Amino acid sequence: MAGVVVQKYGGSSLADADAVRRVARRIAARRNSGDDVVAVVSAMGDQTDELTALALEVNDRPDRRELDVLLSTGELVSCTLTAMALNALGQPAKSLAGWQAGIHTTSRYGRAQISSIDVSPIRRELDSGNIVVIAGFQGIADDQDVTTLGRGGSDTTAVAIAAALGAERCEIYTNVDGIYTADPKFVPAAHKLDEIGFEEMLEMASYGAKMQPRAVELAMVYNVPTYVASSFTETPGTLIHEGADNMDENIDGDRVGEVRKKVRGIATDKGFVKITMLGVPDRPGLAARVFEPLSAADVSVDEIVMNAGSDAVTDFTFTVTGADLERALEVVQPMTEEMGGRGVVSTGGLAKVSIVGTGMRDEPGYASRMFGALAEHGINIELITTSEIRITCIVSERHVGDAARALHAVFELG
Amino acid sequence: MAGVVVQKYGGSSLADADAVRRVARRIAARRNSGDDVVAVVSAMGDQTDELTALALEVNDRPDRRELDVLLSTGELVSCTLTAMALNALGQPAKSLAGWQAGIHTTSRYGRAQISSIDVSPIRRELDSGNIVVIAGFQGIADDQDVTTLGRGGSDTTAVAIAAALGAERCEIYTNVDGIYTADPKFVPAAHKLDEIGFEEMLEMASYGAKMQPRAVELAMVYNVPTYVASSFTETPGTLIHEGADNMDENIDGDRVGEVRKKVRGIATDKGFVKITMLGVPDRPGLAARVFEPLSAADVSVDEIVMNAGSDAVTDFTFTVTGADLERALEVVQPMTEEMGGRGVVSTGGLAKVSIVGTGMRDEPGYASRMFGALAEHGINIELITTSEIRITCIVSERHVGDAARALHAVFELG
Numbered sequence: 001m002a003g004v005v006v007q008k009y010g011g012s013s014l015a016d017a018d019a020v021r022r023v024a025r026r027i028a029a030r031r032n033s034g035d036d037v038v039a040v041v042s043a044m045g046d047q048t049d050e051l052t053a054l055a056l057e058v059n060d061r062p063d064r065r066e067l068d069v070l071l072s073t074g075e076l077v078s079c080t081l082t083a084m085a086l087n088a089l090g091q092p093a094k095s096l097a098g099w100q101a102g103i104h105t106t107s108r109y110g111r112a113q114i115s116s117i118d119v120s121p122i123r124r125e126l127d128s129g130n131i132v133v134i135a136g137f138q139g140i141a142d143d144q145d146v147t148t149l150g151r152g153g154s155d156t157t158a159v160a161i162a163a164a165l166g167a168e169r170c171e172i173y174t175n176v177d178g179i180y181t182a183d184p185k186f187v188p189a190a191h192k193l194d195e196i197g198f199e200e201m202l203e204m205a206s207y208g209a210k211m212q213p214r215a216v217e218l219a220m221v222y223n224v225p226t227y228v229a230s231s232f233t234e235t236p237g238t239l240i241h242e243g244a245d246n247m248d249e250n251i252d253g254d255r256v257g258e259v260r261k262k263v264r265g266i267a268t269d270k271g272f273v274k275i276t277m278l279g280v281p282d283r284p285g286l287a288a289r290v291f292e293p294l295s296a297a298d299v300s301v302d303e304i305v306m307n308a309g310s311d312a313v314t315d316f317t318f319t320v321t322g323a324d325l326e327r328a329l330e331v332v333q334p335m336t337e338e339m340g341g342r343g344v345v346s347t348g349g350l351a352k353v354s355i356v357g358t359g360m361r362d363e364p365g366y367a368s369r370m371f372g373a374l375a376e377h378g379i380n381i382e383l384i385t386t387s388e389i390r391i392t393c394i395v396s397e398r399h400v401g402d403a404a405r406a407l408h409a410v411f412e413l414g
Numbered sequence: 415m416a417g418v419v420v421q422k423y424g425g426s427s428l429a430d431a432d433a434v435r436r437v438a439r440r441i442a443a444r445r446n447s448g449d450d451v452v453a454v455v456s457a458m459g460d461q462t463d464e465l466t467a468l469a470l471e472v473n474d475r476p477d478r479r480e481l482d483v484l485l486s487t488g489e490l491v492s493c494t495l496t497a498m499a500l501n502a503l504g505q506p507a508k509s510l511a512g513w514q515a516g517i518h519t520t521s522r523y524g525r526a527q528i529s530s531i532d533v534s535p536i537r538r539e540l541d542s543g544n545i546v547v548i549a550g551f552q553g554i555a556d557d558q559d560v561t562t563l564g565r566g567g568s569d570t571t572a573v574a575i576a577a578a579l580g581a582e583r584c585e586i587y588t589n590v591d592g593i594y595t596a597d598p599k600f601v602p603a604a605h606k607l608d609e610i611g612f613e614e615m616l617e618m619a620s621y622g623a624k625m626q627p628r629a630v631e632l633a634m635v636y637n638v639p640t641y642v643a644s645s646f647t648e649t650p651g652t653l654i655h656e657g658a659d660n661m662d663e664n665i666d667g668d669r670v671g672e673v674r675k676k677v678r679g680i681a682t683d684k685g686f687v688k689i690t691m692l693g694v695p696d697r698p699g700l701a702a703r704v705f706e707p708l709s710a711a712d713v714s715v716d717e718i719v720m721n722a723g724s725d726a727v728t729d730f731t732f733t734v735t736g737a738d739l740e741r742a743l744e745v746v747q748p749m750t751e752e753m754g755g756r757g758v759v760s761t762g763g764l765a766k767v768s769i770v771g772t773g774m775r776d777e778p779g780y781a782s783r784m785f786g787a788l789a790e791h792g793i794n795i796e797l798i799t800t801s802e803i804r805i806t807c808i809v810s811e812r813h814v815g816d817a818a819r820a821l822h823a824v825f826e827l828g
Binding site: 017020021024051054055057058059060062063065066067069070072073076077079080081083084085087088094095097099100121144146 | 431434435438465468469471472473474476477479480481483484486487490491493494495497498499501502508509511513514535558560
């Protein structure tokens with residue numbers, strides 16, 4: 001039996017009809033090499049943004065159910081065109097919308113999660129000799145409503161299908177040729193990684209690298225080797241796989257050089273706002289009281305910092321993306337007043353700079369080297385958050401490039 | 415219980431976001447008057463043509479299954495935007511794709527017919543107090559494939575839903591303010607009809623008036639009064655209903671004046687090609703032998719003329735639309751050769767001019783007056799076809815305006 005490969009092509013790889021034909025040639029070449037191919041496609045170019053803008057023209061707060069159906073059309077267009085382009089190359093191919101491909105999701109419009117995949121429609125088409133082209137980013141909820149998976153959701157579609165099919169691997173084709181030690185836009189010395197572990201990639205993706213964190217998480221849970229490469233070149237990309245996470249245990253042979261650099265990469269992400277509720281009563285249940293209404297208002301709270309002082313009042317700080325600022329303030333301003341707090345302050349234009357690496361686990365000293373490097377460059381730290389294998393500093397967006405370059409140098413990633 | 419009204423809005427009424435908002439205001443006004451409203455919408459402006467052009471960029475003979483999914487996205491965009499625009503007016507509204515609205519069709523892609531409608535999803539939303547906005551022109555076949563109903567298919571969606579719901583009436587809103595005695599582009603003296611019968615409208619629509627004949631047929635079979643009017647003005651439109659067909663029996667009162675003019679209208683339609691297979695053997699089964707492979711090649715044969723002569727050979731003539739010419743010739747050229755015929759000739763740039771009216775039934779003399787009027791204007795007739803209540807002459811497209819004006823005058827429709 002031939003293996004199955006799942007390939008995903010992003011919107012920048014499908015900008016126009018010529019690009020669709022180019023992608024079809026790549027898919028056909030993969031099919032001709034012997035494997036069954038399932039291709040997952042995103043909407044062409046900026047179509048998702050254009051459809052969103054159109055929705056905002058008729059309603060400045062569009063219903064999320066309607067918005068999801070609207071946005072899902074972008075991928076329907078690209079998957080049918082890709083199937084047609086494959087036909088033109090003599091390849092039998094069939095498109096499937098999310099609901100046709102058996103992709104069941106939760107019903108949280110705009111940010112739905114895949115709950116299960118019934119692979120029988122995909123299997124049926126593969127067994128008939130078709131290349132299957134699936135509309136990414138979308139699925140169907142229990143009530144037959146179309147849902148979307150949020151930004152970058154097509155990555156998740158691809159990994160989930162690869163897991164459900166037991167595919168050999170998932171290939172994510174995009175406009176960059178892999179995962180870099182840092183964003184080359186900020187750090188000219190950044191270089192591409194040949195491989196990276198799931199855990200490290202999950203932190204990188206969650207803190208700014210361009211892959212949906214949920215996709216990495218799924219790949220990790222189902223152990224799907226995932227290859228990220230350019231759809232424009234034949235340059236080798238980056239393989240995300242289990243083995244690469246444990247390289248710090250593998251201190252013999254070729255990898256020694258890499259192991260010594262225990263930071264694997266620098267992640268950067270922009271567009272955050274810090275919101276502080278000043279002088280609110282420091283009582284048990286404060287966090288729940290704040291975050292339940294924020295969640296109900298569909299505000300995605302990012303990082304949370306609370307310093308319980310010795311006083312009866314405290315300052316309560318959290319971050320959100322710029323897009324959620326207005327909705328967040330609508331919730332916390334009246335709440336702070338009601339609680340007898342001193343007011344709400346928000347600071348926009350913030351960015352995160354993170355160092356990530358499994359080698360940092362149980363190794364002290366990374367934090368102080370990081371803070372030292374930032375201090376040396378006169379970069380003020382607004383907030384700090386950490387995980388076992390990551391340290392993140394929130395700084396002004398103005399400083400994000402300087403910070404990334406400084407950290408890339410100090411941790412010898414060049 | 416409030417009545418239900420089905421309204422349909424065409425693409426020219428939904429050209430951009432402003433137009434969508436305007437349509438939403440009209441739907442909301444209808445809802446506020448007390449009736450439940452189901453709105454069926456076409457794709458915005460020229461979107462169907464643009465999507466078709468995009469398909470042809472990647473494949474000059476796109477697979478029809480894929481093309482149907484692609485084209486169906488146009489109506490998904492317009493129905494979600496219309497629902498959002500209704501929400502912005504404070505009206506609860508929900509969009510349904512064809513497959514969500516229970517619109518089951520045959521699986522003849524691109525020209526599918528509605529086979530049944532399960533109205534329970536629509537009823538459920540109406541019962542919840544929603545205005546239901548349905549993507550026209552599309553449905554779902556037994557194999558879960560999305561299908562489209564062909565040009566003007568949204569008219570059919572609207573009438574079929576009105577019939578299935580037992581709606582009071584179906585309202586077709588478009589860019590013209592009703593059904594005219596002739597196309598005003600050709601005949602300045604043409605005037606709008608206040609009413610017209612189903613049979614007459616079916617002939618008018620089949621021979622060029624802008625409404626899908628299948629929609630008229632459904633309205634006739636299920637006796638759904640159908641009102642055609644402008645979405646841009648409040649000018650009264652034309653009511654298509656059963657009573658109006660029998661006006662020639664109703665010779666008392668106000669209608670006498672109209673009854674005397676037994677031709678109700680002039681229909682015109684362009685873009686035809688006449689194909690003649692010369693000198694083919696005149697044997698039983700000839701027609702079947704010609705039309706089966708044409709049908710298999712998805713060529714829609716329009717009119718057929720065969721004069722069985724006294725010879726053993728005959729000329730076999732039929733018409734198709736310009737779009738089908740190439741596919742038709744690919745079938746009949748080798749076939750004519752194989753049959754030992756003398757060759758195939760085709761004449762393009764043809765148009766149909768028809769006179770329609772139930773008053774013509776069993777009344778001789780209309781044909782000769784029609785042919786006489788055309789002869790008087792030096793217009794050559796290529797083919798003639800008739801029904802009980804219609805006479806059609808196929809003429810050169812160059813003459814279609816002259817012919818329509820001449821007939822409008824001679825049958826005193828001005």
